[in-house]
Amino acid sequence: MTNTAAAELIARSNRLGSDPRVTNYAGGNTSAKGSETDPVTGEPVELLWVKGSGGDLGTLREAGLAVLRLDRVRALKGVYPGVEREDEMVAAFDYTLHGKGGAAPSIDTAMHALVDAAHVDHLHPDAGIAFATAADGEELTAKAFGGKVAWVDWRRPGFQLGLDIAAIKDANPSAVGVILGGHGITAWGDTSDEAEANSLWIIKTAEAYIAENGKSHPFGEDLPGYGALPSAERLAKAAALAAHLRGLASTDKPQVGSFTDADVVTDFLGLAEHPRLAALGTSCPDHFLRTKVRPLVLDLPASASIEESIARLDELHAQYRADYQAYYDAYAVPSTGSGTGSPAIRGADPAIILIPGVGMFSYGANKQTARVAGEFYINAIxxxxxxxxxxxxxxxxDEEKFRIEYWSLEEAKLQRLPKPKPLAGRIALVTGAASGIGKAIATRLVAEGACVVIADLDLEKAQAAAAELGNTDVAIGVQANVTSEEDVQASVDAALLAFGGLDLVVNNAGLSLSKSLLETTVADWDLQHDVMAKGSFLVSRAAARVLIDQKLGGDIIYISSKNSVFAGPNNIAYSATKADQAHQVRLLAAELGEYGVKVNGINPDGVVRGSGIFAGGWGAKRAAVYGVDEEDLGKYYAQRTLLKREVLPENVANAVFVLCTGDLSHTTGLHIPVDAGVAAAFLR
Incomplete structure (x- = not known):
């Protein structure tokens, strides 16, 4: 059962974390002090519950709390070796844990333990950090808050900062909190409600002071030519640049992207002071740990062409990498024989790219990380x-930023992250994915870590299928008639704007008309070929442009059929178009290999269960051809195979997964039979 103090803490944290004006995703930490009975001695013991390392206030649960004995944490003051050995104190927290201890204690644990208050909040509100990063922040704090809020000079988070804040609280009995220079705010209270009220009062007072006393144009006047483009033009330019930008941002390691054209971003980029301010970088550690010390900013007006923009971005990216390497070299501590020293450089590519007139691209190991990086840069603006x-x-x-970015404790936090799934960082587009084989493929790709765009003729079903797989950080659904060049391009653009790029395309959309040669009309023939032969061509062509521009390689996979090589009755249009798809695989493998793009196919036998094609009448017609009941068609197909097994959508999805993993990195132009063994369809 959750302790009352801990329950109040969780509820307060969730309220504070739900408001972006108060703190950012995974930013800040909160705590409560209380007592429980020690199961060993039977005596009361004073405990500290504090948000653990890497948690998020808005979604905090009991498992995300670190639980420590307060007497033992405070006793660490007697062995604290000083700021030069600050990092050792985090390991010392392990000896103060109560029971199993819960989540790993964060570097801010000392702040919460040493401050003499039952409840403590450490937050990163925009208005509070504005005071913290103002050149005369200490004087402004005194003006805005009087004696109720004290000032603490910048100090890297740790045990000494906890000692500093505790001393300031003791020296200022009327204070309800502090502004932490360059960082954020900390507030406290004797009750959970009082701590929350004090936190919100500091934030609202800071907001009101800025509103009442601030300049009306803090970012300067309009910068001619740099204002936001009209919405449709803005999105079109973003989509046209996205693949190239992702390639630049993935020079060291493949990244997933996120895009926003929010007014706060386009307004900032349209004003005269944005080059100066962007170059200064962010300040709050929670910001620059996700955004890097500064963004890459395109220094061309919104009217610049795609070609001009790309050429300039290439130059700026080369300079950015050189500057970041110089930043690392300037402040990195060489390793010694004992193994101490700065961690290796983690990559010199930007995490934030700003395009005047268009918006912001942000990057990370997955969509959530990329999106949150963008949200943090909006906070920085x-x-x-x-x-x-x-x-x-x-x-x-920059020296202090480096000490945070390449802090051994940050490195340890990164090392604790779970191993990425096999397809983490990959972005897929699957056509015909709202049901049957396509849905099974999308489900498997998401389970293996990919982001997926589910394209289907039925938008409502596509969105429903995407929602089943998770939120929009994982999958989105779009409407697409693959016979339409415009729809196909819109689907690819959706992938670019949602996830920053594209790595994997599965041509799965299809239909089937079971008719003999004499029954097949020209309209039947044209429809069958438009959807699968032409549709696959349109999807592959649109995707190939992205894959070539990104320079990251990729996969194009065709869900063909055993019918591409197997001659059966009453199947002329379907089988002929499947043969067309099968040869597209060979042709594109030969053409796209120089760009590192693999093109492969999968030849399933009839997949009856869960198939939209079979449910739409094809099953009844094939059953009639073979003289069996429709409900027994799957069993009939199974019995004619060597393995006597029915082929399911998941079997096809498994083959897709294998083809796009590193284990088959040297395989292209291949067709994999997934037919349980149909001898007549053996590849020769």
């Missing part, structure tokens, strides 16, 4: 606006 309104934006130095 808000911070800059507030600081410039009441003073001058003055973030912490």
């Amino acid at each position: 808000n911070v800059m606006r507030g600081a410039e309104a009441i003073s001058t934006y003055a973030p912490i130095s």
